[in-house]
Amino acid sequence: KQEVTQIPAALSVPEGENLVLNCSFTDSAIYNLQWFRQDPGKGLTSLLLIQSSQREQTSGRLNASLDKSSGRSTLYIAASQPGDSATYLCAVPADSWGKLQFGAGTQVVVTP
Amino acid sequence: NAGVMQNPRHLVRRRGQEARLRCSPMKGHSHVYWYRQLPEEGLKFMVYLQKENIIDESGMPKERFSAEFPKEGPSILRIQQVVRGDSAAYFCASSPPSGRGDTQYFGPGTRLTVL
Numbered sequence: 001k002q003e004v005t006q007i008p009a010a011l012s013v014p015e016g017e018n019l020v021l022n023c024s025f026t027d028s029a030i031y032n033l034q035w036f037r038q039d040p041g042k043g044l045t046s047l048l049l050i051q052s053s054q055r056e057q058t059s060g061r062l063n064a065s066l067d068k069s070s071g072r073s074t075l076y077i078a079a080s081q082p083g084d085s086a087t088y089l090c091a092v093p094a095d096s097w098g099k100l101q102f103g104a105g106t107q108v109v110v111t112p
Numbered sequence: 113n114a115g116v117m118q119n120p121r122h123l124v125r126r127r128g129q130e131a132r133l134r135c136s137p138m139k140g141h142s143h144v145y146w147y148r149q150l151p152e153e154g155l156k157f158m159v160y161l162q163k164e165n166i167i168d169e170s171g172m173p174k175e176r177f178s179a180e181f182p183k184e185g186p187s188i189l190r191i192q193q194v195v196r197g198d199s200a201a202y203f204c205a206s207s208p209p210s211g212r213g214d215t216q217y218f219g220p221g222t223r224l225t226v227l
Binding site: 034036041042043044045046049089091094095097098099100101102103104105 | 143145147154155156157160167168171203205207214215216217218219220221223
């Protein structure tokens, strides 16, 4: 059974620092890995999706890497801003139908 | 292209009442997933539907919960005889017909409060 873990559970950094968020999964036979952002009381916003054949994916200040063999993905956010404060979730499809298995999330606070 | 729409955004029910949550997927998407986020817990899969078919309901409680995705109209998640433990945020997501390799797009959620 696939399990997804995110460490740390919470992170507080001053504005301008780079953020490093970790996600690990137990079954390396994944189709893809998706990173989401969730603001308090809101829905999920998809940030990046990395296919299993890719090593990384970039969008603006965000960069996500994937190492299937070690069961890890890392989300880097460069030059953090207070607006980056949110909970970040990673998820992988748990089966061929695509239902997602989520990590518990990392709650990020960027202080001005 | 409008995103995934869910309504109502907030729903208050008394114990024993029925709750109906609606989800309209993005245009062109034929796959719908429902997830539940209990207070202080992570997101958990409930059910996966395609038009007129339930494909996987392994995450849905066996009693009181049902889901449908008719040929016309939104997907409905129905909770009968609600209890306080049903209070949670319910999210639906949709994806294109190709399924597992694609991004799932999430709606804003319905926050159910059971009094």
